[in-house]
Amino acid sequence: MTRYLFGRFLQGAFVLWAAFTLSFVVLYALPSDPAAIMIGPSNSLTPAELAARRHELGLDRSLFEQYFGRLGDLLHGDxxxxxxxxxxxxxxxxxxLPQTAAIxxxxxxxGVALGVGLAVAATxxxxxxxxxxxxxxxxxxxxVPSFLVGLLLLQWFSFRWQLFPAIGNSGWRSLVLPAVTISLQPAALIAQLLAxxxxxxxxxxxxxxxxxxxxxxxxxNVRHALxxxxxxxxxxxxxxxxxxxAGAIVVEVVFSRNGLGRISQAAVDSQDLPVVQGVVLFGSAVFVAVNLLVDLLYPLLDPRIARDGGAARRAPEAVAVGPAPSVT
Known part of the structure; x- marks a missing residue:
């Protein structure tokens, strides 16, 4: 298990490095001027002022110096x-994060409740x-796109029947419509696979x-097969x-909630590249952590996966070689 966890840690570190490198290339290494992008229209700045701003942001260094400098800062949590x-x-x-995590x-x-309930009912x-x-x-x-579902729920449950608030972060009632909106697609995937x-x-x-x-x-169904x-x-x-x-980030914009969605929208609108890259890296870290947790849960659901010392490493493959459920 120690070797397995170490291997998974290395895989997760590689995913984070790849996400950092790809986002750096897209945001900084393309043939454009990141300083002019982040500062905004530069026609009001003199060349000397623009050069001073580039130096302040560290953008006057070579591309490799910027890359390894930002990578070193990331390794220190900056x-x-x-x-x-x-x-x-x-x-x-x-x-x-707390607002986005709540949704x-x-x-x-x-989503899990709807997907499992639908699959069990169908069988x-x-x-x-x-x-x-x-x-x-x-x-x-x-x-059906999640933003369309959100707009329909707003029309019915907020504007017509006035059961839930349309915008804001006040109270548990403001969580209901955004949570239902982003839960439908995961529920559908779970129901298809599980059925x-x-x-x-x-x-x-x-x-x-x-x-x-x-x-x-x-x-x-429930006790034996599920x-x-x-x-x-x-x-x-x-x-x-x-x-x-990702759905929560979109839905927060639709429901005007303060969270990662609002930060991402503001960062894109103002071309605040460090914030955009930070959100990308945070999403990658969540993906890595959840996949590691899933791998550790396999032996709990099926003890046959971990009946010998190295079997845990074969958990994903053991699932993959079975009949592949259709998701279409």
């Missing part, structure tokens, strides 16, 4: 400062028309044995959390 406000990027993200966490809970029913109706809902949830996986598990011999012992359909069927859905948890985080 994400630089916002060009517009002068506040450290780490503090900006830390101040906005993302509640959206994950709602429990014996009515073919009802099963087909339930299984047509996930593709619809994947196809296909449950169908496969329900054809296994141990399920027939449980039925022979008198277990009812609900007990067979645990094994959850592995493929758990495999995409990293993608789901990344999608939830």
């Amino acid at each position: 994400l630089d400062r916002s060009v517009q406000s002068g506040q450290p990027v780490r503090e900006l993200i830390g101040d906005a 993302t966490g509640l959206g994950l809970v709602v 429990l029913t014996h009515r073919r028309w009802l099963r087909q109706t339930l299984l047509t809902l996930p593709p619809l949830g994947v196809a 296909r996986s449950l169908d496969n598990e329900l054809r296994q011999n141990y399920v027939d044995l449980a039925r022979a012992k008198g277990a009812g359909p609900a007990r067979v 645990r094994n069927a959850a592995l493929p859905a758990l495999t995409i948890a990293g993608i789901l959390v990344g999608g939830l985080l």
